Every structure is written in structure tokens, then in C-alpha cells.
Amino acid sequence: MRQAGRSLPEYRAAREGTAMLEACLTPALASEITLQPVRRHDVDAAIFFSDIVVPLKLAGVDVEIKPGVGPVMGAPVRTADDVARLRDLGPLTAEQLAPVAEGVALTVGALGGTPLIGFAGAPFTLAAYLVEGGPSRDHLAARTLMHADPATWTALTEWAADVTGAFLRAQVLAGASAAQLFDSWAGSLGLADYTAHVAPASARALGSIADLGVRKVHFGTGTSELLVAMRDVGADVVGVDYRLPLDEANRRLGGSTPLQGNVDPALLAAPWPVLEAHVRDVVARGEAAPGHVVNLGHGVPPETDPDVLTRVVQLVHSL
Numbered sequence: 394m395r396q397a398g399r400s401l402p403e404y405r406a407a408r409e410g411t412a413m414l415e416a417c418l419t420p421a422l423a424s425e426i427t428l429q430p431v432r433r434h435d436v437d438a439a440i441f442f443s444d445i446v447v448p449l450k451l452a453g454v455d456v457e458i459k460p461g462v463g464p465v466m467g468a469p470v471r472t473a474d475d476v477a478r479l480r481d482l483g484p485l486t487a488e489q490l491a492p493v494a495e496g497v498a499l500t501v502g503a504l505g506g507t508p509l510i511g512f513a514g515a516p517f518t519l520a521a522y523l524v525e526g527g528p529s530r531d532h533l534a535a536r537t538l539m540h541a542d543p544a545t546w547t548a549l550t551e552w553a554a555d556v557t558g559a560f561l562r563a564q565v566l567a568g569a570s571a572a573q574l575f576d577s578w579a580g581s582l583g584l585a586d587y588t589a590h591v592a593p594a595s596a597r598a599l600g601s602i603a604d605l606g607v608r609k610v611h612f613g614t615g616t617s618e619l620l621v622a623m624r625d626v627g628a629d630v631v632g633v634d635y636r637l638p639l640d641e642a643n644r645r646l647g648g649s650t651p652l653q654g655n656v657d658p659a660l661l662a663a664p665w666p667v668l669e670a671h672v673r674d675v676v677a678r679g680e681a682a683p684g685h686v687v688n689l690g691h692g693v694p695p696e697t698d699p700d701v702l703t704r705v706v707q708l709v710h711s712l
């Protein structure tokens with residue numbers, strides 16, 4: 394999951410002196426960082442080291458990732474004119490995406506058969522950062538815009554779908570074996586808003602790789618009420634955070650959709666017997682679904698002891 398590397402001393406050493414987005418766009422460094430958790434923890438797949446705002450940066454948006462804060466925009470995108478200026482940046486070209494494709498290709502070569510998961514941010518989560526200008530708790534400005542000016546909102550989310558879709562497509566074409574769409578902040582929406590104002594753009598983003606034949610995972614947090622809608626935009630696998638047990642998630646999805654996730658990141662800092670019991674419970678409940686990709690329900694807290702992560706992987710393999 395996101396920011397997994399931050400708990401590793403070798404990650405901090407590799408990143409020393411290099412800004413986050415610069416690291417993402419330096420293929421050899423992005424590849425090395427992607428491999429670090431695979432070497433250390435013996436996980437069954439790698440997730441490409443990049444960030445959901447990389448396609449915004451490549452398109453020419455003034456964005457940086459501030460340590461301890463997250464993505465911050467030079468100026469928020471709020472009006473029809475702001476969105477028109479974004480759209481003038483155009484779709485992403487192969488030239489712009491070259492550092493991403495190169496990073497993926499290097500990584501796939503070095504992984505020697507271990508699958509690489511490519512990923513991108515969903516249009517709502519990207520639009521939330523663009524409209525708010527940075528991280529936000531309630532995404533009020535974004536939720537206002539979708540109702541106050543639906544045409545501008547639609548234009549914004551369609552543009553976001555196209556750049557993020559191009560980013561995802563570049564990763565798959567360069568060799569990623571699966572693709573995950575992160576709608577991290579979709580949980581701030583009710584089902585009606587999600588369906589009317591967000592689902593079409595997410596379907597458009599996933600549609601951009603529909604012809605490539607890789608499995609598509611769709612993840613959000615606080616999305617217990619949105620699981621069916623998030624599957625129905627074109628996902629093969631639904632990510633479940635730590636709020637809903639997997640047997641209940643499976644029931645809500647009608648028993649036909651493989652699941653991913655569900656280990657509570659908070660328990661990584663609990664005594665081992667507590668964490669072990671939790672992981673065993675998550676795996677047991679996941680048996681209800683047609684498949685379960687064991688993973689955390691959200692990001693790795695930076696202060697996590699890496700040895701605990703290795704032990705969790707060993708436990709899951711033993712099960």
C-alpha cells in the first residue's frame with residue numbers, strides 16, 4: 394500500500410536529497426525503491442513507486458508533495474476558466490509518460506517474474522486535491538462544485554480521467570500485470586453523489602485500459618456503502634479498508650467479486666498476539682469471497698517496525 398517504503402531505512406537513504414516527485418520521475422531510482430519492500434518482506438507482488446499526482450505533474454500542473462502534508466497545488470482549480478486552462482494542457486503524450494514507462498520496464502525486468510501492480514488515482518480523488526488545493530478532511534469545495542456547477546465538475550473529472558487513464562495505460566503497456574485505481578477520498582461521498590457525479594469519470598479512467606486484459610482493482614477508504622457502485626464502474630477486484638469485515642463485504646457484493654485488503658494499519662503497532670489474531674481473522678473471513686488479495690486496509694504508518702511487516706507476510710504465507 395501507499396507509502397510502504399517510508400518505514401524502511403533503505404528507502405530513506407535512497408530518497409535522501411531528492412524531492413518526492415523528482416524521485417518518481419527518475420526511472421532507476423523509482424525502480425530501486427519499488428524493489429526494496431519485495432527484497433525485504435518477500436511479498437508476492439510489487440507496487441510501482443510513484444504517486445497519484447505524477448500524471449498531473451507530467452501534464453504541467455503546478456503541484457508538489459510536501460513531506461508530512463501530501464500533494465499541494467500552486468493554486469486551486471475552482472472555476473470554469475481554471476478547468477479550461479487545465480484542459481488546454483491536453484492529454485498526456487507518450488513523450489511525457491516516458492519516465493514512467495521506463496521505470497516500469499526496468500522494474501519488471503528486475504523482478505524476474507514477481508508481478509508488478511501499476512496504479513493511478515481515481516478522478517474524484519485527483520479532483521479533490523485540485524479543487525481544494527491540497528489535502529482536506531471533508532472535501533467541501535469539491536463537493537460544492539459538483540452541485541453548484543455540474544458542467545465544470547464534469548469537465549474537470551473527465552480531464553482527470555484522461556490523464557490518470559493515460560498514466561495507468563503507460564504502466565500496463567510497459568509490463569505491469571495488474572492495475573489499481575485509488576479513490577482514497579470517495580468515502581466522503583454518499584451513494585447518490587458517487588453514482589451521479591463520480592462513477593462516470595471512474596468508468597472512463599478504467600475504460601482506458603479495458604482492452605489490455607489486466608485485472609483492475611478499485612480501492613477507497615470509508616467506502617463500505619459504495620462497494621457495489623465501485624465494482625460496477627468496471628473493476629474486477631474491490632479493495633476494502635479496515636472498517637468492514639470481508640465476509641460482510643462479500644455479502645454486499647453478492648459473493649462474486651474477489652476482494653483486497655482489510656488488515657487494519659493501526660494494529661501494526663499492537664502487541665504481536667493482537668496483530669496475529671487480527672490477521673488470522675481477516676484471512677479466515679476473506680475465505681468467503683471468490684478470492685482475497687491480502688493487504689493492508691490503508692497505508693503503512695511511517696513509524697511501523699519493518700520486521701513486523703515481514704512477520705505478517707510470513708504468517709499469511711503460512712496460512
Ligand code: CP3
Pocket residue numbers: 394395396397398399408413440441442443444445446458459460461462463464512518575577692
Ligand atoms: O508505497 C509505495 O511506495 C507505493 C507507491 C505509492 C505512493 N503513493 C508513494 C508515496 C502509492 C500507491 C501512492 C498512492 C497515493 N498517494 C494515494 C492513494 C492511496 C492512499 O494512500 O489513499 C494518495 C492519496 C496519495 C497522495 C499522497 N502522496 C499522500 C497523502 C502522501 C503522504 C504525505 C505525507 O508525508 O504524509 C504522499 C507522499 C508519498 N507517496 C510517499 C510515498 C512513498 C511518502 C513520501 C515520503 O515521505 O518519503
